[in-house]
Amino acid sequence: xxxxxxxxxxxxxxxxxxxxxxxxxxxxxxxxxxxxxxxxxxxxxxxxxxxxxxxxxxxxxxxxxxxxxxxxxxxxxxxxxxxxxxxxxxxxxxxxxxxxxxxxxxxxxxxxxxxxxxxxxxxxxxxxxxxxxxxxxxxxxxxxxxxxxxxxxxxxx
Amino acid sequence: xxxxxxxxxxxxxxxxxxxxxxxxxxxxxxxxxxxxxxxxxxxxxxxxxxxxxxxxxxxxxxxxxxxxxxxxxxxxxxxxxxxxxxxxxxxxxxxxxxxxxxxxxxxxxxxxxxxxxxxxxxxxxxxxxxxxxxxxxxxxxxxxxxxxxxxxxxxxxxxxxxxxxxxxxxxxxxxxxxxxxxxxxxxxxxxxxxxxxxx
Numbered sequence: 001x002x003x004x005x006x007x008x009x010x011x012x013x014x015x016x017x018x019x020x021x022x023x024x025x026x027x028x029x030x031x032x033x034x035x036x037x038x039x040x041x042x043x044x045x046x047x048x049x050x051x052x053x054x055x056x057x058x059x060x061x062x063x064x065x066x067x068x069x070x071x072x073x074x075x076x077x078x079x080x081x082x083x084x085x086x087x088x089x090x091x092x093x094x095x096x097x098x099x100x101x102x103x104x105x106x107x108x109x110x111x112x113x114x115x116x117x118x119x120x121x122x123x124x125x126x127x128x129x130x131x132x133x134x135x136x137x138x139x140x141x142x143x144x145x146x147x148x149x150x151x152x153x154x155x156x157x
Numbered sequence: 158x159x160x161x162x163x164x165x166x167x168x169x170x171x172x173x174x175x176x177x178x179x180x181x182x183x184x185x186x187x188x189x190x191x192x193x194x195x196x197x198x199x200x201x202x203x204x205x206x207x208x209x210x211x212x213x214x215x216x217x218x219x220x221x222x223x224x225x226x227x228x229x230x231x232x233x234x235x236x237x238x239x240x241x242x243x244x245x246x247x248x249x250x251x252x253x254x255x256x257x258x259x260x261x262x263x264x265x266x267x268x269x270x271x272x273x274x275x276x277x278x279x280x281x282x283x284x285x286x287x288x289x290x291x292x293x294x295x296x297x298x299x300x301x302x303x304x305x306x307x308x309x310x311x312x313x314x315x316x317x318x319x320x321x322x323x324x325x326x327x328x329x330x331x332x333x334x335x336x337x338x339x340x341x342x343x344x345x346x347x348x349x350x351x352x353x354x355x356x
Contacts (some may be wrong), residue, residue, distance in 0.1 A: 016175070023178040030185035048282040052292035053195045057317045062194060116194065119281050125351045126277030136204045145285055146196040
């Protein structure tokens with residue numbers, strides 16, 4: 001009996017020496033894929049979904065613009081607002097903002113600036129159109145309506 | 158003395174290493190957001206010249222496919238009310254590919270224009286739904302010209318570095334192979350400035 005006991009005792013625990021390695025592998029994966037969010041979104045932002053999507057190739061050319069109801073309604077009111085970078089702005093400030101964004105790019109790439117419009121699905125077309133007029137004014141004519149893919153695809157295409 | 162006691166167990170206790178790594182892992186798990194830069198691409202028209210009045214529309218009425226949306230998100234397509242947004246895709250395809258057969262639809266794809274007008278009070282959601290339909294209609298038509306489905310054509314369009322064959326195929330589909338570089342199958346989607354509330 002004592003012989004048996006000794007045998008089982010010797011191989012009882014699982015070697016955990018490789019556990020840190022496994023965890024580190026996972027860790028590195030997430031470290032590499034992580035993009036730390038540089039701006040805090042201050043507006044409600046539920047994007048509508050669509051099917052005919054394109055993917056942007058050059059991330060450096062993209063600037064994001066958010067439209068939606070402010071999350072803090074007591075401070076900013078409940079009307080949809082425009083947010084760029086970290087501030088809420090008025091439509092007339094967009095031209096300036098676009099110029100600043102263009103200045104950050106190389107000279108050859110300035111005309112290719114793409115504005116990604118992240119607009120809440122409950123926003124009205126009025127404010128969207130105001131923004132587009134300003135973007136035309138600022139000569140930033142490439143825009144993308146950011147939309148996640150719709151899952152229930154009834155009409156394949 | 159001290160040396161003799163340490164002998165035999167001079168390795169770092171690595172048991173807590175996993176815990177430290179776990180903590181870091183959880184931090185990155187929580188902060189990770191997978192960026193999805195995807196959406197519907199669109200190019201705005203150039204800035205209107207204040208010295209030049211807007212050009213008169215000389216197009217024949219049959220060549221314009223009108224979509225109107227009012228502030229209650231109700232649709233008027235070709236002067237008739239429409240409930241189901243998903244019907245627009247097939248209507249647009251029929252309109253563009255008519256080639257003069259039906260006198261109420263377009264003369265040819267080159268002349269055909271889809272005019273889309275919303276109200277300032279319309280929701281952004283319905284705007285995207287309709288724009289998606291229009292894009293889908295044109296993608297399917299372009300795909301059919303080179304024997305592809307709409308989804309396959311979309312994939313071809315999104316390929317960043319096209320091989321010469323792929324580029325040829327793409328240009329054929331888009332009708333960019335006409336004489337003197339003229340586009341024979343343009344994607345004429347005109348988005349008018351929204352009307353004031355109540356329209």
